[in-house]
Amino acid sequence: MARLVLNDANLLDGDRPARRANIVVSGERIEAVSEGPVEAAPDDRVIELGGRTVMPGMIQGHFHAGYLGTGASGRPVGLEVHPSLQAVRATANVKTAIECGYTGAISAGSPHAIDAALKAAIEEGTIIGPRLIAGSRDVGSTGFSADYSYPSYMQLGAKAGVNTGDGPDGIRRAVREEIKDGAEIVKLFVTGGHATIGTGERWEMSREEFAAAVEAARERGAWTRGHIASAEATLLAIDLGVRIVDHGDGLNEECIDRLVETGTFLAPSMLFPKFVMQAMAGNPWADAMKPDWDAMAAILPTANAAGVKLLVGDDFGAFGLTHGDYWQEFALYVNEVGIPALDVIRWATKHGAEAMGMGDEIGTIEPGKLADLIVLDGDPLADVAIFQDRAKLLAVVKGGKLVKDMLPKGDAR
Numbered sequence: 001m002a003r004l005v006l007n008d009a010n011l012l013d014g015d016r017p018a019r020r021a022n023i024v025v026s027g028e029r030i031e032a033v034s035e036g037p038v039e040a041a042p043d044d045r046v047i048e049l050g051g052r053t054v055m056p057g058m059i060q061g062h063f064h065a066g067y068l069g070t071g072a073s074g075r076p077v078g079l080e081v082h083p084s085l086q087a088v089r090a091t092a093n094v095k096t097a098i099e100c101g102y103t104g105a106i107s108a109g110s111p112h113a114i115d116a117a118l119k120a121a122i123e124e125g126t127i128i129g130p131r132l133i134a135g136s137r138d139v140g141s142t143g144f145s146a147d148y149s150y151p152s153y154m155q156l157g158a159k160a161g162v163n164t165g166d167g168p169d170g171i172r173r174a175v176r177e178e179i180k181d182g183a184e185i186v187k188l189f190v191t192g193g194h195a196t197i198g199t200g201e202r203w204e205m206s207r208e209e210f211a212a213a214v215e216a217a218r219e220r221g222a223w224t225r226g227h228i229a230s231a232e233a234t235l236l237a238i239d240l241g242v243r244i245v246d247h248g249d250g251l252n253e254e255c256i257d258r259l260v261e262t263g264t265f266l267a268p269s270m271l272f273p274k275f276v277m278q279a280m281a282g283n284p285w286a287d288a289m290k291p292d293w294d295a296m297a298a299i300l301p302t303a304n305a306a307g308v309k310l311l312v313g314d315d316f317g318a319f320g321l322t323h324g325d326y327w328q329e330f331a332l333y334v335n336e337v338g339i340p341a342l343d344v345i346r347w348a349t350k351h352g353a354e355a356m357g358m359g360d361e362i363g364t365i366e367p368g369k370l371a372d373l374i375v376l377d378g379d380p381l382a383d384v385a386i387f388q389d390r391a392k393l394l395a396v397v398k399g400g401k402l403v404k405d406m407l408p409k410g411d412a413r
Protein backbone atom coordinates (compact mmCIF):
# COMPACT_ATOMS: atom_id res chain seq x y z
CA MET A 1 0.00 0.00 0.00
CA ALA A 2 1.33 3.44 -0.93
CA ARG A 3 2.12 5.40 2.19
CA LEU A 4 2.30 9.09 2.95
CA VAL A 5 5.69 9.98 4.43
CA LEU A 6 5.98 13.39 6.08
CA ASN A 7 9.65 14.06 6.59
CA ASP A 8 11.21 16.66 8.88
CA ALA A 9 8.02 17.80 10.56
CA ASN A 10 7.71 20.06 13.56
CA LEU A 11 5.53 17.60 15.47
CA LEU A 12 3.19 19.38 17.82
CA ASP A 13 1.15 17.07 19.98
CA GLY A 14 -0.33 19.43 22.50
CA ASP A 15 0.66 17.31 25.47
CA ARG A 16 4.42 17.67 25.15
CA PRO A 17 6.95 20.10 23.66
CA ALA A 18 7.28 20.19 19.90
CA ARG A 19 9.96 17.96 18.34
CA ARG A 20 11.32 17.16 14.90
CA ALA A 21 10.04 13.88 13.52
CA ASN A 22 9.20 11.89 10.41
CA ILE A 23 5.65 10.57 10.25
CA VAL A 24 4.45 7.65 8.16
CA VAL A 25 0.75 7.23 7.33
CA SER A 26 -0.29 3.85 6.01
CA GLY A 27 -3.94 3.23 5.20
CA GLU A 28 -6.09 4.90 7.80
CA ARG A 29 -3.47 4.78 10.54
CA ILE A 30 -0.17 6.23 11.62
CA GLU A 31 2.43 3.55 11.01
CA ALA A 32 5.46 5.23 12.47
CA VAL A 33 6.75 8.37 14.14
CA SER A 34 10.49 8.41 14.07
CA GLU A 35 13.37 10.73 14.64
CA GLY A 36 15.58 8.70 12.33
CA PRO A 37 15.25 8.49 8.54
CA VAL A 38 12.33 6.55 7.06
CA GLU A 39 13.01 3.86 4.50
CA ALA A 40 10.62 4.81 1.69
CA ALA A 41 9.10 2.23 -0.64
CA PRO A 42 8.93 2.93 -4.39
CA ASP A 43 5.28 4.03 -4.46
CA ASP A 44 5.32 6.03 -1.19
CA ARG A 45 4.50 9.70 -1.46
CA VAL A 46 7.33 11.43 0.36
CA ILE A 47 6.94 15.06 1.37
CA GLU A 48 9.86 17.08 2.70
CA LEU A 49 8.22 19.45 5.18
CA GLY A 50 11.36 21.35 6.15
CA GLY A 51 10.11 22.03 9.68
CA ARG A 52 6.51 22.79 8.82
CA THR A 53 4.12 21.78 11.59
CA VAL A 54 2.18 18.55 11.81
CA MET A 55 -0.38 18.40 14.58
CA PRO A 56 -3.40 16.23 15.37
CA GLY A 57 -6.66 17.15 13.66
CA MET A 58 -8.54 19.53 15.92
CA ILE A 59 -11.87 18.90 17.63
CA GLN A 60 -14.68 21.35 18.25
CA GLY A 61 -15.94 20.42 21.70
CA HIS A 62 -19.03 22.64 21.47
CA PHE A 63 -20.39 22.58 17.95
CA HIS A 64 -23.68 23.53 16.34
CA ALA A 65 -23.72 22.26 12.77
CA GLY A 66 -27.17 23.73 12.27
CA TYR A 67 -26.56 27.23 13.55
CA LEU A 68 -27.25 29.70 10.80
CA GLY A 69 -27.51 33.16 12.28
CA THR A 70 -30.60 35.17 12.98
CA GLY A 71 -33.16 35.35 10.25
CA ALA A 72 -35.15 38.34 9.11
CA SER A 73 -37.90 37.29 11.49
CA GLY A 74 -35.55 38.03 14.37
CA ARG A 75 -36.19 34.55 15.69
CA PRO A 76 -33.10 32.89 17.05
CA VAL A 77 -30.82 30.54 15.27
CA GLY A 78 -32.27 27.84 13.24
CA LEU A 79 -35.95 28.17 13.97
CA GLU A 80 -36.85 30.54 11.18
CA VAL A 81 -36.05 28.26 8.30
CA HIS A 82 -37.39 25.04 6.95
CA PRO A 83 -35.61 22.03 8.47
CA SER A 84 -34.53 20.93 4.99
CA LEU A 85 -32.76 24.22 4.34
CA GLN A 86 -31.20 24.04 7.76
CA ALA A 87 -29.90 20.56 7.00
CA VAL A 88 -28.40 21.72 3.71
CA ARG A 89 -26.68 24.60 5.46
CA ALA A 90 -25.46 22.25 8.20
CA THR A 91 -23.91 20.11 5.47
CA ALA A 92 -21.95 23.15 4.32
CA ASN A 93 -20.94 23.94 7.91
CA VAL A 94 -19.43 20.51 8.58
CA LYS A 95 -17.48 20.81 5.33
CA THR A 96 -16.19 24.19 6.48
CA ALA A 97 -15.18 22.72 9.84
CA ILE A 98 -13.05 19.95 8.39
CA GLU A 99 -11.54 22.29 5.81
CA CYS A 100 -10.42 24.45 8.76
CA GLY A 101 -8.62 21.47 10.28
CA TYR A 102 -11.36 20.15 12.59
CA THR A 103 -11.50 16.40 12.06
CA GLY A 104 -13.80 15.90 15.04
CA ALA A 105 -16.76 17.69 16.58
CA ILE A 106 -19.05 17.12 19.54
CA SER A 107 -22.47 18.60 19.07
CA ALA A 108 -23.83 21.00 21.64
CA GLY A 109 -27.30 20.91 20.17
CA SER A 110 -28.98 20.55 16.80
CA PRO A 111 -32.67 20.37 15.87
CA HIS A 112 -34.60 18.02 13.57
CA ALA A 113 -32.15 15.11 14.04
CA ILE A 114 -29.82 16.90 11.65
CA ASP A 115 -26.71 15.70 13.49
CA ALA A 116 -27.66 12.05 13.27
CA ALA A 117 -28.25 12.50 9.53
CA LEU A 118 -24.94 14.34 9.10
CA LYS A 119 -23.07 11.64 10.98
CA ALA A 120 -24.53 8.90 8.81
CA ALA A 121 -23.83 10.83 5.60
CA ILE A 122 -20.25 11.55 6.67
CA GLU A 123 -19.60 7.94 7.67
CA GLU A 124 -20.98 6.54 4.41
CA GLY A 125 -18.89 9.06 2.45
CA THR A 126 -21.80 10.97 0.93
CA ILE A 127 -20.51 14.28 2.31
CA ILE A 128 -17.27 15.35 3.95
CA GLY A 129 -17.10 16.43 7.55
CA PRO A 130 -15.50 15.70 10.90
CA ARG A 131 -16.07 12.64 13.02
CA LEU A 132 -19.23 13.75 14.74
CA ILE A 133 -20.83 13.02 18.09
CA ALA A 134 -24.46 13.71 17.27
CA GLY A 135 -26.38 16.09 19.49
CA SER A 136 -30.00 16.64 20.37
CA ARG A 137 -32.54 19.38 20.38
CA ASP A 138 -32.10 21.68 23.37
CA VAL A 139 -33.84 19.95 26.26
CA GLY A 140 -35.31 21.89 29.15
CA SER A 141 -38.45 22.59 31.09
CA THR A 142 -41.32 24.55 29.58
CA GLY A 143 -40.32 28.17 29.05
CA PHE A 144 -36.62 27.58 29.72
CA SER A 145 -34.27 30.23 28.40
CA ALA A 146 -33.86 28.70 24.97
CA ASP A 147 -37.51 27.65 24.65
CA TYR A 148 -38.14 29.62 21.49
CA SER A 149 -40.76 27.16 20.33
CA TYR A 150 -43.81 28.88 18.94
CA PRO A 151 -46.71 29.69 21.21
CA SER A 152 -49.02 26.73 21.67
CA TYR A 153 -51.71 28.09 19.33
CA MET A 154 -49.18 28.21 16.47
CA GLN A 155 -47.34 25.07 17.36
CA LEU A 156 -50.36 22.78 17.39
CA GLY A 157 -48.55 20.14 19.38
CA ALA A 158 -45.26 20.07 17.48
CA LYS A 159 -42.18 20.72 19.53
CA ALA A 160 -40.19 22.32 16.72
CA GLY A 161 -36.54 23.06 17.45
CA VAL A 162 -36.49 22.42 21.17
CA ASN A 163 -37.79 19.64 23.39
CA THR A 164 -39.36 20.42 26.72
CA GLY A 165 -40.60 18.27 29.54
CA ASP A 166 -41.65 18.95 33.10
CA GLY A 167 -41.06 16.89 36.18
CA PRO A 168 -38.67 13.94 36.23
CA ASP A 169 -40.93 11.83 34.00
CA GLY A 170 -41.49 14.65 31.53
CA ILE A 171 -37.81 15.37 31.15
CA ARG A 172 -37.04 11.66 30.88
CA ARG A 173 -39.44 11.46 27.97
CA ALA A 174 -37.75 14.43 26.26
CA VAL A 175 -34.32 12.85 26.70
CA ARG A 176 -35.56 9.49 25.39
CA GLU A 177 -37.13 11.16 22.35
CA GLU A 178 -33.82 12.79 21.50
CA ILE A 179 -31.94 9.52 21.84
CA LYS A 180 -34.55 7.80 19.68
CA ASP A 181 -33.85 10.48 17.06
CA GLY A 182 -30.15 9.61 17.10
CA ALA A 183 -28.63 11.90 19.73
CA GLU A 184 -25.48 10.49 21.28
CA ILE A 185 -25.13 13.45 23.62
CA VAL A 186 -28.17 15.29 24.94
CA LYS A 187 -27.97 19.03 25.58
CA LEU A 188 -29.70 20.07 28.78
CA PHE A 189 -30.51 23.63 29.76
CA VAL A 190 -29.81 23.55 33.46
CA THR A 191 -29.43 27.24 34.34
CA GLY A 192 -29.79 30.64 32.71
CA GLY A 193 -26.84 32.99 32.35
CA HIS A 194 -24.04 32.94 29.75
CA ALA A 195 -25.84 34.91 27.04
CA THR A 196 -29.29 33.50 27.79
CA ILE A 197 -31.99 35.20 29.77
CA GLY A 198 -31.62 35.56 33.50
CA THR A 199 -28.55 34.90 35.55
CA GLY A 200 -26.69 31.70 36.19
CA GLU A 201 -28.41 31.51 39.56
CA ARG A 202 -31.71 30.85 37.80
CA TRP A 203 -32.41 27.12 37.54
CA GLU A 204 -33.95 26.19 34.21
CA MET A 205 -34.88 22.74 35.44
CA SER A 206 -35.28 21.43 38.96
CA ARG A 207 -32.53 19.40 40.55
CA GLU A 208 -34.81 16.37 40.35
CA GLU A 209 -35.42 16.95 36.65
CA PHE A 210 -31.69 17.35 36.06
CA ALA A 211 -30.90 14.08 37.85
CA ALA A 212 -33.66 12.26 35.97
CA ALA A 213 -32.41 13.57 32.61
CA VAL A 214 -28.85 12.42 33.22
CA GLU A 215 -30.03 9.05 34.45
CA ALA A 216 -32.38 8.57 31.49
CA ALA A 217 -29.52 9.25 29.08
CA ARG A 218 -27.13 6.96 30.92
CA GLU A 219 -29.64 4.12 30.84
CA ARG A 220 -29.67 4.33 27.05
CA GLY A 221 -25.91 4.67 26.70
CA ALA A 222 -26.02 8.34 25.78
CA TRP A 223 -24.04 11.22 27.25
CA THR A 224 -25.29 14.54 28.58
CA ARG A 225 -23.91 18.03 28.52
CA GLY A 226 -25.40 21.04 30.24
CA HIS A 227 -25.73 24.76 29.73
CA ILE A 228 -24.58 25.70 33.20
CA ALA A 229 -23.57 29.06 34.61
CA SER A 230 -23.30 28.68 38.39
CA ALA A 231 -20.90 26.93 40.73
CA GLU A 232 -23.78 25.14 42.47
CA ALA A 233 -25.08 23.65 39.22
CA THR A 234 -21.55 22.81 38.05
CA LEU A 235 -20.96 20.82 41.24
CA LEU A 236 -24.29 19.02 40.88
CA ALA A 237 -23.50 18.24 37.22
CA ILE A 238 -20.19 16.70 38.27
CA ASP A 239 -21.91 14.62 40.97
CA LEU A 240 -24.54 13.41 38.50
CA GLY A 241 -21.93 12.40 35.92
CA VAL A 242 -22.62 14.93 33.18
CA ARG A 243 -19.92 14.49 30.53
CA ILE A 244 -19.43 18.11 29.49
CA VAL A 245 -20.18 21.24 31.49
CA ASP A 246 -20.85 23.99 29.00
CA HIS A 247 -19.69 27.45 30.05
CA GLY A 248 -19.33 26.87 33.79
CA ASP A 249 -19.61 30.55 34.67
CA GLY A 250 -19.23 31.06 38.40
CA LEU A 251 -16.34 28.58 38.44
CA ASN A 252 -14.56 28.51 41.79
CA GLU A 253 -11.78 26.55 43.48
CA GLU A 254 -14.15 23.84 44.67
CA CYS A 255 -15.43 23.34 41.10
CA ILE A 256 -11.87 23.17 39.80
CA ASP A 257 -10.90 20.53 42.36
CA ARG A 258 -13.93 18.40 41.55
CA LEU A 259 -13.50 18.79 37.78
CA VAL A 260 -9.90 17.63 38.05
CA GLU A 261 -10.83 14.76 40.36
CA THR A 262 -13.58 13.43 38.07
CA GLY A 263 -12.11 14.36 34.67
CA THR A 264 -15.37 16.07 33.72
CA PHE A 265 -14.91 18.19 30.60
CA LEU A 266 -15.49 21.94 30.58
CA ALA A 267 -16.23 23.94 27.42
CA PRO A 268 -16.01 27.57 28.55
CA SER A 269 -16.97 28.93 25.11
CA MET A 270 -16.28 32.52 26.09
CA LEU A 271 -16.31 33.90 22.57
CA PHE A 272 -20.06 34.12 22.10
CA PRO A 273 -20.84 36.24 25.18
CA LYS A 274 -17.88 38.45 24.35
CA PHE A 275 -19.27 38.95 20.87
CA VAL A 276 -22.74 39.70 22.23
CA MET A 277 -21.35 42.20 24.76
CA GLN A 278 -19.49 44.02 22.00
CA ALA A 279 -22.28 43.94 19.44
CA MET A 280 -24.93 45.02 21.94
CA ALA A 281 -22.91 47.39 24.13
CA GLY A 282 -25.25 49.63 26.11
CA ASN A 283 -28.00 47.02 26.23
CA PRO A 284 -28.55 46.25 29.93
CA TRP A 285 -28.91 42.51 29.31
CA ALA A 286 -25.65 42.38 27.39
CA ASP A 287 -23.79 44.66 29.79
CA ALA A 288 -24.87 42.48 32.72
CA MET A 289 -22.79 39.60 31.34
CA LYS A 290 -19.53 41.39 31.97
CA PRO A 291 -18.90 40.45 35.64
CA ASP A 292 -19.37 36.73 34.91
CA TRP A 293 -17.18 36.94 31.83
CA ASP A 294 -14.42 38.82 33.65
CA ALA A 295 -14.53 36.35 36.54
CA MET A 296 -14.20 33.42 34.13
CA ALA A 297 -11.29 35.08 32.33
CA ALA A 298 -9.60 35.59 35.69
CA ILE A 299 -9.97 32.02 36.95
CA LEU A 300 -9.54 30.09 33.71
CA PRO A 301 -5.72 30.09 33.80
CA THR A 302 -5.94 28.55 37.29
CA ALA A 303 -8.34 25.87 36.05
CA ASN A 304 -6.05 25.17 33.12
CA ALA A 305 -2.94 24.93 35.28
CA ALA A 306 -4.77 22.64 37.71
CA GLY A 307 -5.46 20.19 34.90
CA VAL A 308 -9.16 20.72 34.16
CA LYS A 309 -10.06 19.00 30.88
CA LEU A 310 -10.91 22.14 28.96
CA LEU A 311 -12.31 22.08 25.42
CA VAL A 312 -12.48 24.55 22.56
CA GLY A 313 -15.76 25.09 20.72
CA ASP A 314 -18.31 27.85 20.68
CA ASP A 315 -21.56 29.05 19.15
CA PHE A 316 -20.23 29.48 15.63
CA GLY A 317 -23.12 30.12 13.32
CA ALA A 318 -25.04 32.08 15.94
CA PHE A 319 -25.68 35.76 15.32
CA GLY A 320 -22.36 37.32 14.31
CA LEU A 321 -20.06 34.31 14.83
CA THR A 322 -19.44 32.54 11.55
CA HIS A 323 -18.59 28.91 10.89
CA GLY A 324 -14.99 28.96 9.72
CA ASP A 325 -13.87 31.63 12.16
CA TYR A 326 -12.84 29.04 14.74
CA TRP A 327 -9.41 30.69 14.94
CA GLN A 328 -11.00 33.44 17.01
CA GLU A 329 -10.99 31.10 20.00
CA PHE A 330 -7.20 30.77 19.84
CA ALA A 331 -6.87 34.55 19.68
CA LEU A 332 -9.20 34.91 22.67
CA TYR A 333 -7.75 32.27 24.98
CA VAL A 334 -4.11 32.93 24.17
CA ASN A 335 -4.01 36.70 23.70
CA GLU A 336 -6.76 37.86 26.05
CA VAL A 337 -7.12 35.19 28.73
CA GLY A 338 -3.41 34.35 28.88
CA ILE A 339 -3.51 30.59 28.29
CA PRO A 340 -0.30 29.22 26.69
CA ALA A 341 -0.87 28.36 23.01
CA LEU A 342 0.34 24.78 23.54
CA ASP A 343 -2.35 24.31 26.19
CA VAL A 344 -5.17 25.56 23.94
CA ILE A 345 -3.89 23.21 21.26
CA ARG A 346 -4.15 20.40 23.82
CA TRP A 347 -7.77 21.41 24.53
CA ALA A 348 -8.43 21.26 20.79
CA THR A 349 -6.76 17.89 20.25
CA LYS A 350 -6.11 15.49 23.14
CA HIS A 351 -8.92 16.73 25.37
CA GLY A 352 -11.35 16.82 22.46
CA ALA A 353 -10.47 13.25 21.53
CA GLU A 354 -10.98 12.10 25.13
CA ALA A 355 -14.33 13.91 25.28
CA MET A 356 -15.37 12.02 22.13
CA GLY A 357 -14.45 8.78 23.89
CA MET A 358 -11.69 8.32 21.29
CA GLY A 359 -8.61 9.17 23.32
CA ASP A 360 -6.99 5.87 22.32
CA GLU A 361 -7.63 6.47 18.61
CA ILE A 362 -7.12 10.17 17.88
CA GLY A 363 -5.96 13.39 19.55
CA THR A 364 -2.22 12.72 19.45
CA ILE A 365 0.11 11.52 16.72
CA GLU A 366 1.37 8.11 17.70
CA PRO A 367 1.96 4.82 15.89
CA GLY A 368 -1.22 2.76 15.70
CA LYS A 369 -3.60 5.69 16.06
CA LEU A 370 -5.92 6.82 13.31
CA ALA A 371 -4.23 9.32 11.00
CA ASP A 372 -6.25 12.44 11.81
CA LEU A 373 -3.76 15.26 11.33
CA ILE A 374 -3.14 18.64 9.79
CA VAL A 375 -0.07 20.26 8.22
CA LEU A 376 0.56 23.96 8.80
CA ASP A 377 2.95 26.23 6.92
CA GLY A 378 4.34 27.77 10.11
CA ASP A 379 4.38 27.27 13.86
CA PRO A 380 1.26 28.02 15.89
CA LEU A 381 3.34 28.29 19.05
CA ALA A 382 5.16 31.25 17.48
CA ASP A 383 1.90 32.85 16.33
CA VAL A 384 -1.59 31.43 16.82
CA ALA A 385 -2.87 33.78 14.11
CA ILE A 386 -1.72 31.07 11.68
CA PHE A 387 -5.13 29.42 12.16
CA GLN A 388 -6.76 32.50 10.66
CA ASP A 389 -4.99 32.06 7.34
CA ARG A 390 -6.49 29.06 5.60
CA ALA A 391 -3.80 29.22 2.92
CA LYS A 392 -1.34 28.19 5.65
CA LEU A 393 -3.31 25.03 6.32
CA LEU A 394 -1.58 22.85 3.77
CA ALA A 395 -3.29 19.56 4.48
CA VAL A 396 -6.11 17.98 6.43
CA VAL A 397 -5.98 14.21 6.83
CA LYS A 398 -8.84 12.23 8.34
CA GLY A 399 -8.45 8.51 8.76
CA GLY A 400 -5.49 8.58 6.39
CA LYS A 401 -7.46 10.32 3.62
CA LEU A 402 -6.38 13.74 2.41
CA VAL A 403 -9.45 15.94 2.72
CA LYS A 404 -7.41 19.01 1.84
CA ASP A 405 -4.13 18.69 -0.05
CA MET A 406 -1.94 21.68 -0.82
CA LEU A 407 1.24 19.76 -0.03
CA PRO A 408 4.06 19.74 -2.53
CA LYS A 409 3.44 16.91 -4.94
CA GLY A 410 6.15 14.79 -3.33
CA ASP A 411 8.46 12.18 -4.71
CA ALA A 412 7.36 8.76 -5.69
CA ARG A 413 10.54 6.80 -5.28
Ligand SMILES: [Zn+2]
Pocket (backbone or CB within 6 Å): 062, 064, 108, 109, 314, 315
Ligand atom coordinates in the same frame (compact mmCIF):
# COMPACT_ATOMS: atom_id res chain seq x y z
ZN1 LIG B 1 -23.95 26.51 22.18
